[in-house]
Amino acid sequence: MITVVGVGVGGELPPRSLAAVQAAQTLIGAAKQLALFPGVGDERIDIVGRMGELKELLAARADRRNVVLASGDPLLYGIGVTVLRHFPDAEVLTAPSSVAEAFARVKLSWSDAELISIHGRPMADIGTALDRAGKVAVLTGGENTPAAVGRALGDREGTAYVCERLGAPDERVQTLPIAELAAAVTAEPNVLLLVGPTRPRPVIPHTDDDQFEKKMPKKGLITKREVRTLSLAALGVRVGDLCWDIGAGSGAVAIELALLGAAKVYAVEKNEDACAIVRQNAAAFGALQVEVVHTKAPEGLDALPDPDRVFIGGSGGNIGELVTGALARCRGKLVVNVATIENLADCVSALKAAKARWSVTQVAIGRSSPILDLTRFEALNPVWIVEASR
Secondary structure (H helix, E strand, C coil): CEEEEEECCCCCCCHHHHHHHHCCCEEEECHHHHCCCCCCCCEEEECCCCHHHHHHHHHCCCCCCEEEEEECCCCCCCHHHHHHHHCCCCEEECCCCHHHHHHHHHCCCCCCCEEEECCCCCCCCHHHHHHHHCEEEEECECCECHHHHHHHHCCCCCEEEEEECCCCCCCEEEEEEHHHHHHCCCCCCEEEEEECCCCCCCCCCCCCHHHCCCCCCCCCCCCCHHHHHHHHHHHCCCCCCEEEEECCCCCHHHHHHHHCCCCEEEEEECCHHHHHHHHHHHHHHCCCCEEEEECCCCCCHHHCCCCCEEEECCCCCCHHHHHHHHHHHCCCEEEEEECCHHHHHHHHHHHHHCCCEEEEEEECCEEEEEECCEEEEEECCCEEEEEEEC
8 A cells, every 4th residue: 555645844744644654664755754753664765866766665565554755745746746657546645735835925826826847857938937827836946046047037027935945943935026036045945936917928929020139130030920920830839849940040930939838949050140149039038948059950960859849940951851850850740941942842852752741831921011102012032831740
């Protein structure tokens, strides 16, 4: 029998949880959790540094009453998730999570809040979540401190609450403007609450080209917004996807992939000055998931993890090789923007050779332009949008 018991921030347990702990033959948890129950269990296992052994430890004790201690809610980024993955019949007894405790301390409802964990995980796009919800709880840890979050958010409007060492004698809640969070000195563990005005973005992005810095200000190395919108729709990026943007130019596609929910976007660009512009644009939009890779593809792509979505906006004369290589590794959709018939022919030939599913849409855009007191239309270069998958 396996029971996962959540221990509240003060160590108190309701009767059912306390009875389960007291009946344990094997008690598993962090040393500080085990110390809350001296003398309980004839076998006590400190699991810190041994999480990889948890399945084997429990399987070897199938004839015993095993209790696994967790912090707060065991199913909120907790050890309970791991236990249930291997032992779906395990019982879970929960306690208030640190997030619930933190919101209680600052007397805020959190039914409308978003929750993000950067504890042992990459820094997330917290700014977009705050724009969307206006209220975000962040589980911090390691290098991803509240100050690191503050540096990522910059001088944006709003209030930060840093709830430190909840339930401990030296518990503290700091309240400060988000703009001052980068300089905050905080203790671990902590929960960071952020509250600010909502700035919801459209579900379908159609960001004006002028909002992006470009290498050539007049026209620029940028996928024009009408083509960009159609290409993003063709890619069908999902929340949590890993994406490549090959030939990133100004980074517009990479940034909007990030804002649509991609967990990571590798913006591959051969020109060093363009790489700097991509970084500048990503910082301006708060797209923390965008990582610039300075290389001429396909060189350097082997070092990147396999993608869920690939966009090729610039090929550097290697369109066939890029399409073949990207298609072999892409788990989902590949979208290519092509501006010449020669590149289109090479692209389609590569797709046919790979026996891929593919289709091509020609896009010809005309934008209104004033002439004296009249209006005419100025044509953009026609572009072919190629969609493909294995």
